Every structure is written in structure tokens, then in C-alpha cells.
Amino acid sequence: MRTRTTARGIAVLGAALLAVTACGGGSDDEGGSSGSDSAEKQINIYGTDGNMGNALGEDFTEDGELAGMKGTTPLTELGSDFTDRLLEIDPKLQDYNYAGETYDAVVITALAAQMAGTNDANVFKTYVNGVTFGGDKCEDFASCSEIIAGGGNPDYDGISGPLAFADAGEPAVASFGILQFADDNTIHAEDNEYVFAGDEANAASDEGPAPATAVSAAGPLTIGYLLPETGNLAFLGPPEVAGFALAIKDINDAGGVFGQPVAQQGGDSGDTSTDTATQTVDRLLQAGVNAIVGAASSGVSQTVIDTITGAGVMQISPANTSDIFTTYNDNGLYFRTAPPDVLQARALSDLILEDGNNTVGILALNDPYGTGLAENTLNNLVEGGLSEDDIKSIIYDPQAANFDSEVQQMVELNPDAIVVIGFEESSKIIQGLNAQGIGPQR
Secondary structure: OOOEEOOOOOEEOOOOOOOEEEEOOOOOOOOOOOHHHOOEEEEEEEEOOOOOOHHHHOOOOOOOOOOOOEEEEEOOOOOHHHHHHHHHHOOOOOOOOOHHHHHHHHHHHHHHHHHHOOOOHHHHHHHHHHHHOOOEEEOOHHHHHHHHHOOOOEEEOEOOEOOOEOOOOOEOEEEEEEEEEOOOOOEOHHHOEEEEEEOHHHOOOOOOOOOOOOOOOOOOOEEEEEEOOOOOOHHHHHHHHHHHHHHHHHHHHOOOEOOEOOEEEEEEOOOOOOOHHHHHHHHHHHOOOOEEEEOOOHHHHHHHHHHHHHOOOEEEEOOOOOHHHHOOOOOOOEEEOOOOHHHHHHHHHHHHHHOOOOOEEEEEEOOHHHHHHHHHHHHHHHHOOOOHHHEEEEEEOOOOOOOHHHHHHHHHHOOOEEEEEOOOOHHHHHHHHHHOOOOOOO
């Protein structure tokens, strides 16, 4: 793993520019020129967690159509022990995005309930932050449970990193993977680089109550999942569901919670174009779940968070990154193991600046994730030395029939870099960029 630390305190990838060659179509004259006056220009294409997965490559049939496209996603360097066990759950896994965060969400929920001695989320919610910092270090449910049994406070360092929740119930520091598409339009995990953003010193200071001296739960802890089996984030579903199932297995193999196996439920979150998430949440609540892991999409969570937390059930997302949840009025029942976009934007903007880009176009879908990450990225690019005039941000409708207008605006901008912040519609946008000679195709 090769990383180095910038003056801004974040480890960033030190790699050569991975560029695509395109015709710039302009000159120093205001009116521009064409033909022999056109100069070759390198265009760098970047993605983020919503599209940096091998599922994107399935929409491209010719080698090199995504070659060199880079991007960031919340991801730590996963050991083979963990990935091998995930493959035992689901042998067809192509990616591991958010599998660790999902696993950790389940373990944190179980530890908080164990600490509280109850499956009442309105009680065990006060223990959640405290199991991620301070106290005695532990890296799995079994060892953390031993600490609790001895009257101590566990500091769970999970699959996804140190976690160290801030007051808002979200990681104060996080690891991000720098991923890159190869000539075969796939991401090779062995080529990933890893960077950190945030500061563990920003974790909350209140570790919460001492462990309960007796168990008051009348029944088992029941955890449900609300994860994308269909919709525009369906490629994230398999690793997340596998992470959920593996965590439940490990917890129950270690004796469960309150000496009882953790019960599980699950269902599809769909996306914001359907009411699938609402139907699944209603079913999970009727089944009596104490906590729900999900959703993956920030936009989907925004449609169900009030229903979940209003019912006195804890919601903990492994993949929500929108900053709106940091200050959301959630009755203290919403948490997430995914870092907020303010952290991903820092990692992404540092990558863009380290690659030497001086002008940047941003294409972002119109939802809390897209607009929030676009705004934070722009702000960090300005903080890093670019002027606002060097950056153009375009917000698009992900349900649009085509993205010709947005692509044309990128052609006219002729930037050094284009950032695509989107979901499955990203393939159409990138195909449009390729058609205009400013995409990653080589």
C-alpha cells in the first residue's frame, strides 16, 4: 500500500495521472477554432461510491471504455479472512463495497443492546457511540462481549476501521479506497490504494452509561435490514447483505445477545422512484424488529427515517453519506457506519488536486447524496487553491431520458477533470462523454 500525507493532513495517493486523450476543440482565441488548430488535451474522469463498482463495467462491451477512470469510496483494506468468509455467504460477489460497514453496523447494534441488557432501542441507543471509542480495544463481537461481561466498556475497532463515533453517531475518521478501472473495464482490488480523512480526536467524549447489571429483555434482539436488491444501487446490495449475514452468524456463534441468538429479518429498499422501502419498513416494524440496518441510499433513508425512529426503532446505515443526517432530528435513534460526505469530499478533492487538475466539471445527480457531495467537493477544491471560476457544477435529473445537454456543457467547458457523482445512470453519462471524445475511452 502506497500513501503519503499532504499538508492538509490526509494521506493521498501518489500516482501518475491516468488520463484520457481528447480533442480540446479550442484555442487561445475567444471564439476557439477547429481542425488543425485543435490541441490534444488530457481529460481525467473521476467517480465516487455510487458508481465506482464492477457493475458499472458491465454496461461497457469494448476494452478501454472505462480505462483510467478513478474514484473514491468508503473502503478499508479488507483482509482475505473477511473476504473469503463473505464469499462463503455469497460466492458470486464481485465487489466488497460497504460490506465491512454493514458488518460493523450489526456488531455495534448487538454490543449496545448487550451493554444495556435490553432490546429496547430507546434504552440501548445511549450506548451506541460509547462502544466505538474509549474503553478497552477489541476487534470482534466475542472479545468485546467478554469486556462487557467483566463490567468494562469496549472500544470496537471494526472491519471498516476505528469508527470512533462523533456525537452525531457517525465516524469521526474513515478510510477511503482509491479505485481505478483497468483496460478490461473492471476494478482490480489488488491495485486499490487507501487514504484516511477525518480525525479520531473528534470522537464524542461521553462513553454513555455503565453496563447494565441485569438483563431486562423479554425476548431476543431482532435486527432487520433495508438494503438494495433492486433499483439504482442494486450493485451494492450483495456485499451489504453478505456482510449482514456474516455478522449475525459471528454474533450467534459467540453466544448471541442476552444468551439468545439474534433474530433477523430483511427486505429490499429499492430506490426513490418506488415505494419499496416504505413497504419493507412497514413489514419489518410489524415483525417487531428492534433495529434496521440501512438504507444504502441517502435519498431512500430520507423517506423512511421518520417512520423508523418515530416507532422507537434504531436505524443504522452502512452507506448513507449525505451530510443532512448529521443534524437530523432523529430522536437519537439514527446512526451510520459510513462517513459523511464532508470526509469523502476531502479525499476526492485531494485526489483531483494531486493529479494536477486546474479546471473541474462536476456532474451530480439531484438527491441529497449528489448535491451534498458536489457542494463539499467544490468547497474543498476552492480551499485547495482553485477559484470558483475554475469549477462548474451541474445537477442533473437521474430519471432523465438522456444527458445530452449535460455532456454538451462539459464539452464547452473543456475542463482538465470531470467528476461524475451518480448511480446506475452514470453509464449513460460516461457513454455520452466517450462519444464526444472527453470520456475515459482509450
